[in-house]
Every structure is written in structure tokens, then in C-alpha cells.
Amino acid sequence: MEWETVIGLEIHAQLATSSKIFSGASTAYGAEPNTQACAIDLGMPGVLPVLNQQAVRMAAVFGLAIGAEIARRSVFARKNYFYPDLPKGYQISQYELPIVQKGQLTVDLEDGTSKVIGITRAHLEEDAGKSLHEDFQGSSGIDLNRAGTPLLEIVSEPDLRSAKEAVAYMKKLHQMVVYLGICDGNMQEGSFRCDANVSVRHQGDPKLGTRAEIKNLNSFRFVERAIEFEIERQIDLIESGGKVVQETRLYDPDKGETRSMRGKEEANDYRYFPDPDLLPLVLDEAFIAAARAGLPELPDAKKQRFIQQYGLSSYDAAVLTTSRALSDYYEATVSALGGEAKLCANWVMGDLSAFLNKENREITESPVSPVQLAGLLRRIQDRTISGKIAKDVFEALWAGEGETDAIIEKRGLKQITDSSAIEKVIAEVIAANPEQLAQYRGGKDKLFAFFVGQVMKASKGKANPQQVNDLLLEKLKE
């Protein structure tokens, strides 16, 4: 019997505001415990929340980017439950009336097709603190630095049909929020994390199976593995006569398995009700128009533009628009060089990316600026150096040894384009290799490459490769 998997994701994106959603405390990551928690974050008696307008704007920007309706009136509610790192005994969240209503995201799949995934809603809420269970001799410590950090919870429709689709959707969403500048996307620091609702059913069955919710997945790899494990588990369970129970599960990355955290019968009754400390959030047309005007070019639109404007392949355009910073770098390079879009693309995706990866740096941390890279490419273009030599110059640029022209000068890397000089080298090479010459002339064409190699070697790589080709062809015939 064929099984179908049904997955829906709830993604928590931490909004990149400088202060918390209901207080003025900083949201910077990594500070000493409890140094970024003010009276409001501590839930002291008598304190009151005041909504961060920046967080509202970011939620609206997200909604517009996924083509969703922005609620002109949304409501903050209290989700009541006791937990030591939840200082007020309730979390302020949006429940019945979220700020972002139905939207959608188009996801590119591995087989080259694309699929539209529905987004049910996205709502604003505050994060809780952190409980620290080590180093306290039988007690627990609580760090409230994270308490009150603004989150946008993005809930998808159960439109995803495999772990791979789920990851593709999550990656696309990640790219989107980083592009929009509303989330730093740092998954290790928990800025972008995911809960996955997974169920299975027989192919064609209109009814959804019982789902399990896997909590707090903070990497794409974990999402894929956890979902795959969970699908297997559920299918095995049903096929062996068992039943999936609705429950919350945790993924253990060390063992590569999910395990039960709490069942439905232990589920909280959150006693939601509208928070009387906050008035309904009312957004007027001017606010929404301003948010729309502030929308950057979105990844899909940018990719299309790159294909058209720069004549790039779909693949190149996709890679170069992965992040806003990368596409900005690329466009700055093309602009500094004044064209040669394909050459720029090759270098940005090739050597530059390789160096960045090797040193684990972000594009924004590249020691070679777009103007410097364009300077290097200009010397390839005007044949001062060959592409091969350019790789050495790039390395020197990266190491901070000066500008392209100075490096070429200092190292004597200028390409030899003087025909008589090249002819002289060719003559020497031919004279030194009579045997190969005879074989070549006897019809062994493959030896041409041997002669090219010898000439390049003798010229220490500086001879212009095209000229070497042309002249060698000529001389070998003689």
C-alpha cells in the first residue's frame, strides 16, 4: 500500500529589532545571564507591556512579501501556563486575530519543478527565557535575556509531502526573512527554528492521519532527518497494527531519532484571552503603504532580472540571488567593471566563494571588495594577465598584498603578448622535443596539448594562451 506523508511547519523567526517586543531591553545575543532583562522582562509586579513598532513593521513587511492580507486590526492574547522561565505565567501572543493572514510561498524542488506552499498565518509573540540545568547543584538557573524577544511564528498549511519539500520550504522562508532584513537567520543562536507536524495516510485518503509534533528543530539537516525518522516510525507503527498518538516529540540528533515528550492528555489548557494591557493593534493604510514601499526586491524577482539583464543561466542567477549580500556584491562587481557579467559571475561563484567557504566567512566579510575584484577582472579582460595567473593575483589580493596592478608589477606577472617573444619560446620548445614533433607530425594530434604545456611552462605561465595556441599551430605545421 502506498503511503503519503503530510507535513506542516511552524517556524519561529526572531525579528531583528534592537529592543524587545514589549520592553526597551536589548535583544543582543550572548550577554551574561540576566543582564538584558528589565523589570518588564522579569514580570515584576505593576509592570506593563508597550508594543515595539519596529516588530509590527517587520511582521507587515513579511506579510506583504508572501502576498498575504495584513490584518487592519489584530489582537494580542495571553497564553497562560506555568514555567519557571516564563516570568509572567503567560506568554503574550496573537491567537484568534493574527497580524498576517493567508499567504503563500513558491518553493523550487530538486527535480527542477516548483510548488506553491500555503502559509496559514503569521503572528507576533514574545519568546520565553532559558532554563539552565547544569552547574547549579541540584537546582536550575534561569536566564531571562531571551524573555520578551520578538518572534514571528509562521504557520504553513499541511502542503508539504516529504522531508525534502519541508527543507526546501524552510530554506526558502529562511532566505526570504534574511532578504527582508527582518531576521538575522542565525540558526545556531536560535533565530530561526522549526516545529514540524508530521502525519501519514494512505495515498488518496482525504482524511489526515494523526499527527505528531516535533519541537525545536534548529538546523535544516535536523529537520530532514527528524521528519524522515518520524515518517518511518509512523508507517512501521501502523503497519504493525499500532496507532499513532497525537503527541509532542523531541528529536535527538545524537541518536537520530524522535521520542515522546508529552502526550495530548498532558497538554496544557492555555486559557487564551485578549490581553487587557494591550489595545487591539490597528494598522492604517498609510502604515501598510509605507511598509510596502520599504519592501526590497524579492529573491524570485531578482533571479528573473539577473537572467534577463545579465544573460545568466537560471542556475547562476539562482546561486547569485541566494542572499541579498551576495547579489549586492555581484552587482557591484559588474557595475565597477562595466560589463562582463558572465566573467563576474564565474569569479564570484568560483574563486571568491571557495575562499569564503575555506575561511568560513560571510560575503560581507570578504577582504576583497567588489571594486578590487573588478580591477582584477579588468586585467584579464585587457589581456594583461591570463585567467590562470589571475588566480594567483586573487590570492595575493585576498592576503592583502596590495592592488591588482601593483601585485602584477611586483611579481612580474604581466602576460607576454609580444609574438616574437612567444615565437622564440616556441622555437626552443620544438628544438628540445624532436621526438614528440615527429609523432605529432605523424598524426598524433593529442601531442598539441603537450607543446602548449611546455611553452606555458617555459614562459612561467605568462604567455598569452590564445597567442600560444595560434602560433604553435602554425609552427608545428612548418
Place this chain on the structure above:
Amino acid sequence: MHDKTIAQLSAGLAAGEFSSEELTRALLERIEQFNPSLNAFITVTDEAALSQARAADQRRRQGQAEPLTGVPIAQKDIFCTDGVRTSCGSRMLDRFIAPYNATVVDKLNAAGMVMLGKTNMDEFAMGSSNETSFYGPVRNPWDLDAVPGGSSGGSAAAVAARLAPGATGTDTGGSIRQPAALCGITGIKPTYGRVSRWGMIAYASSLDQGGPFARTAEDCALLLGAMAGFDPRDSTSVNQPVPDYVAALDQPLTGVKIGLPKEYFGDGLDGSVAHVVEAAITEYQALGAQIVEVSLPNSRLAIPAYYVIAPAECSSNLARFDGVRYGHRCDQPKDLLDLYTRSRAEGFGAEVTRRILVGTFALSAGYYDAYYLKAQQIRRLISEDFQRVFAQVDVIAGPTSPTVAFNLGEKVDDPITMYLSDIYTIAVNLAGLPGLSLPVGFVGQRPVGLQLIGNYFAEERLLNAAHRYQQATDWHRRTPTAFA
């Protein structure tokens, strides 16, 4: 000095008849003498008061004094006061020292007022007799066997006994107006949003509102002017300028329409109280007001709606008192659940526990629609009733409470009867309107209050109507004999 009103004290200070330090010492001595019998104060901040008084005198010498500079005041122990215990009348916060000031406290400090101490109150403002306080009941200065009303009973008693010329209170269902009535003084609950709730420990956030107690409407006008105003730290505070309440006091009442809701004069109203209230209405007629009978048909639903909404909000507001970060924590908790349950069971008294349980139940899945949503619908109906009436009249008048002060212990075991003592005040909170209580006579030795209700932001009108009445009568000048 202790028998002077705030307006008189302000004039005396300005004229150099006495210093704030002298005045403060005199009142601190009275507190020392009388508080043991009244139990109106939980904490007396004598040293801080004297240093504030000296600062006020200094400020006056520098020519920087404002009308309230150097005038002493008592703060209800629900307002956070930086560095001073803020107990909210509860064991839970018995050792809680607030790390910041409530906006109301900041504002009165900025005006140069001198805080004498923190007054007793029903635990977390839940009660109508001041008997739910962890610090024991407050007694009514007019009759030590009687309750002062609640929840702001300590503030009302302190002002009635001339231990302080003014005090702050909070009113969620009548907690300023009912004790003002039972203690024979004047108190006003402003429009919801008029006074900042920042630093005022929440009972029921959508109903809570701070306001002043004093002996006269004029004094209340002075105090409210200093307390009111937009506060960016309170999202429910209203950004609207504060009028000069004192300037409006003397307007004549000629032609002012006063509505008497027939529902406020029916069954349940004590006959003797009704007589006193009717006499006050007659006085208003003599002052030129036009009296009209009106109807608030949904009044009878106010108490049931209130006792769903207020407990629902309180069950959530009081969840933060969990023994984890501050407040009472049980000894040797064996695990997390034990820490929560014992800390809360030990820290909260019976009435608070009752309301938390009721509220938790009302918000639970499956009950929410039947209770909380229904109560919110009733709340809307009650507001609409008032708006219909305010299309006809300027002010609504009636008894503040159905009876005069009852005896200590009389209603303690009967919460329903206790809840009924707020029957005329609660609807005002549900609608968010301003309400004022002023003394209009006695039944035996115990005072009777008249409640005046206005439309949104009509505090000026209420203070004006009360002031004109006080210009023509002397009920507000009566002093309980033992505290003369």
C-alpha cells in the same frame, strides 16, 4: 493643622504659617498615636517623609513650590514605591521591596508631596471591607466596630481620621468610592485610562484605575490634576490633555441634568440610606439642578459579569507570583510543582485564592464562551445603557453603597452578600466611566455616600457638582469624635 484640607494646608505653607517638616511631624505623631487602633497603615515611612518634607521646604525657599509641594499624602500599598516595601496587603509580597516607582508615585513626588507611608488594603485589592488583608482589618474611624469598606480601606480611614489630608486609592469595582462612602470622605475613580497604571499592581487590568481620596472635592481636584495624564509606559492610558480641575469647581449647577437610575433605588437599598440620598438630591435641586428619572436596565447583570471578568483577569495577572523570582517562596520545595503549589497556597489568602480559582475555571476550554465571552457581551450592554442615559443627562446620581458600614466579621463568611455592597459601583468600572462618592449624611454614626457618575472624561463635571454641594453643606467637615 491636621484638620485642615489640602487647599488650606497649601495656603498655610505658602504663607509660611508652618513648614512642611512641622506639618509632617504633626501627622506622623498622629499616626503613631492612632494607627494602633485603626490599622490604616502597613508601613510608615517616617524618615523618608521627613527628608521629603525638608526638601519641600527647601524648594519653597528657592521659590520653586507648586500648590502641592510639602503637602503630605498616604499611598495605597498597591503602588510600587522605590526602596519601600510594597505588599499589596498580601503575605506573598510581605518582604517585597519595589525597585521602581509607580507613575502615580513619581508624579506626586514631582509635585513635591510628602509620602507618610503605605496604607492597608484588601489583599491584592480583592475585597469590600478590608478584612482580607494579610495585615489584619482596618477599622472605621466613625465606629471602631465597623469596617471602613474596601479595598482601599486604609487610605479612606487615614483620611477620615485626619492622619493624612489625602491618600491614593485604586478602584476596580468600587474600591475608592465604597470606602469613601463608608468613611464619610470624598473619592473619585477617574475614567479608565486617565491615570497611569504603571507600577500599580494589577488585579483586573481592564477595570483597575487609580484615583485620590480627600475630604473635599476641591482637594480631590488638586490631587487628580497631579496624578492624571498620558503615560507612554501604559498602553491603555489615554493621550488627552489634563484639564484644570480646580478652575472648573465653581461653575453653577443651574440647568445641569442629574439622572436617577430607578434600578439604584429599588430592592436591596437600605431605607435609611435611601432617605439620606433623597435629601441630598433635594439639595441638588435647590442648587439649580434638574432631576430626571432614568433607567439602566442591565444593572442587575453587572455583578455576575464583574465576577467573571475580574477573576479571569486576576487569575492571569497573579500567575507571576510563583515563588521563582521574588515574593513568598515555601521552605524546602521538593520539586517544581511543590514550589508552585505551596508558595502560592501559603502566599495567598482565601479570597484571592477563590477569585483565582473562579477565573481559571471561567477561562478554561469549553467554558470560555459561556462565561468570559458572555460577560464581555454584558459589559457592552452596560456601556450602551450608560450612553443612552448620557444622551439625556449630564450626571447620574445614586447611593454609593446599599448600606452604611457593616460590622467587622459580619459578612466575612458570606462572599455573595459582601459582593452586593458594590452593586452600584461595579457597572461604572465595566463601562470605564468616572465615578465620585461624596459624604451626604449619616445613619446613626455611620456616614452615607452619594455616587455621581459622569460620561467619559467628565471628571471636571463630577468634581464641580460635588464641590457646589460641599459649598452648601457641611457633611464633609464632620470629624469622627475620637479623631478630632
